[in-house]
Amino acid sequence: SAKRNGRNHSQRFRPALDVQASPQLGLLNDLRNALAVGGQLELHYQPQYRLADDRLVGLEALLRWRHPRDGMISPGDFIPLAERHGLMSTLGDWVIDQALAQLAHWQRKGLPEAVVWINISAMQLFQGDLETALASGLARHRVPARLLGLELTESVLLDERAGDIAPRLERLRGQGHRVAIDDFGTGYSSLGYLKHLPLDKLKLDRAFIRALPDDRADAAIVCAVLAMAEGLGLEVVAEGVETEPQRDFLLAQGCAEVQGFFYARPQPAARLEAEWQAQASAGSFTQGQRVAEA
Ligand code: C2E
Ligand code: MG
Ligand code: MG
Ligand code: MG
DSSP, X not given: OHXXXXXXXXXXXXXXXXXXXXXXXXXXXXXXXXXXXXXXXXXXXXXXXXXTTTEEEEEEEEEEEEETTTEEEOHHHHHHXXXXXXXXXXXXXXXXXXXXXXXXXXXXXXXXXXXXXXXXXXXXXXXXXXHXXXXXXXXXXXXXXXXXXXXXXXXXXXXXXXXXXXXXXXXXXXXXXXXXXXXXXXXXXXXXXXXXXXXXXXXXXXXXXXXXXXXXXHHHHHHHHHHHHHHHTOEEEEOOOOSHHHHHHHHHTTOOEEOSTTTOOOEEHHHHHHHHHXXXXXXXXXXXXXXXXX
């Protein structure tokens, strides 16, 4: 039809103009370049601690982009861009490879085992061949799958393609990976999925942690999630723990693990190793030492 032709016509001519006009597309080109040349992207790692004994039991890998002109760019800004423009699978594969290389390095150094959790985007889950990317990475780096955990944000479950997610998660867990629901409680999805999906862990979103322990509604929600998770046989890690009263509340309520600025910020792998090694040889750190290091 004339309408369709008209639209095609305008689409054919717009992108070239947008490349110059839109800062977003400028950034997209920079990201393509960053993936091609290397050296600008890195993973930082934020430790997760078991509250019962203050031991480091996990690390979340968080993508960082050191832009040569603009400095650090937040993943919240460039990941959506990568998703919209078909770069996410390349970026996701880079994260998988990088995290596994780091795990292999830590294994060689003899550090105690801790699960490294990577964030998996909807795009990776529904479009790419995630199982193959993971399996070939594990083989290449000789790392057991149980050490690479997968975080899926809860909103992924609202995706129209999420209908067949259960067998997909089953395959990933069959390979040995652990699976966590990220930002739990903020995705506006029905709780029914907890019954049907094969999951290991919930990451309680920091929106519920921020106002603890004073906010009675948040306290009630957190307690309810902890009770529910226990009933369902799921582990829980609380995100965004920034203060001692928050930590004390979570400990008192039986939350198993915590992650947040009170303990440590995301940081380059090498910086973590000293604390981790010290913990391994001398028992866990005291809070004071840890805060000083963060
Ligand atoms: P997320 O997976 O929920 O990661 C947690 C975010 O909370 C991180 O932000 C972390 O730096 C921040 N955070 C941790 N502790 C605290 C705290 O105590 N207080 C506060 N205010 N914030 C805290 P970051 O690194 O900016 O990452 C933002 C989001 O970008 C992540 O949220 C995740 O959804 C996404 N992302 C990061 N790396 C990757 C990746 O490699 N792949 C994918 N697909 N997404 C990623
Ligand atoms: Mg995450
Ligand atoms: Mg999260
Ligand atoms: Mg979050």
